[in-house]
Amino acid sequence: MARSPVHPKLSGLCPARDVQRSQSKTPHCKPARFFVESVEDEPNAAGRVTLVQSSATPKWARLLKTSSPQEQIQPLQAIFLSLKLFAKRLKGIAALESQYLQQHFALGEQYPEVQEAHLVLLVVKGLAAERLHMALQLYLNQSPPPTWNSLSPYPAASSVLYPNRRPPSSD
Incomplete structure (x- = not known):
């Protein structure tokens, strides 16, 4: 497996020097x-690379296993x-995406953020609009309703921005 240079777009996830040195x-x-260490070729025209799954997944598994849920x-x-x-759409990539997305979702019960x-x-996954709407509706149904004071980070600005809106009475 030839070692590729750091994919230029990965700098959005992590500074290139930190990816290369792992000092971050x-x-x-x-x-x-x-x-990056598990990439076997240069990026194609779409910016995607071939990922050697057998190299990356054990490393990710060890990292996750040694981390607390919050970490x-x-x-x-x-x-x-x-x-x-960044990964080319090869066999097994979609399943890996789903696996890690499900693990992420499971942490939502413990960590609301x-x-x-x-x-x-x-x-980012490209979920169909109807399914995305359902996920958003579920999230909103589980979230506490906003209070009058939380509608604006500047409560005084609320009366300026919404002069006809009054806080609900507590009858």
Whole structure:
């Protein structure tokens, strides 16, 4: 397996120097480095590369196994995004994407902030509009309704922006 230079678009996930050196303390750089180390060719015209799954998946599994659930959040996002955005659509890639996306979703029960990030990953995945609508509706149904004060980060601005809107009375 020839070692490829860092994919230029991976710098969006992690600075190139950190991917190459693995010196970064940011949790999403290791999965990006493992992805780069497991690439067997140069990017094609679409910017996608052939991923040697048998090289990357054990490294990702070890990383996730040795991390706490909260520490798994960003690596799972980085793994999914690496696969979705940079891997050629070869046999097994879609299954890997789904596997890591499901693991990410499962963390949403413990960590509510994961639910919002998961919606973004579903958009990146290219989920059909109807299914995305269902996921968004489920998220909204499980979320507490906003309070009057939370409608604007600047409560005084609410009265300026919405002069005819009054807070609900507490009758």
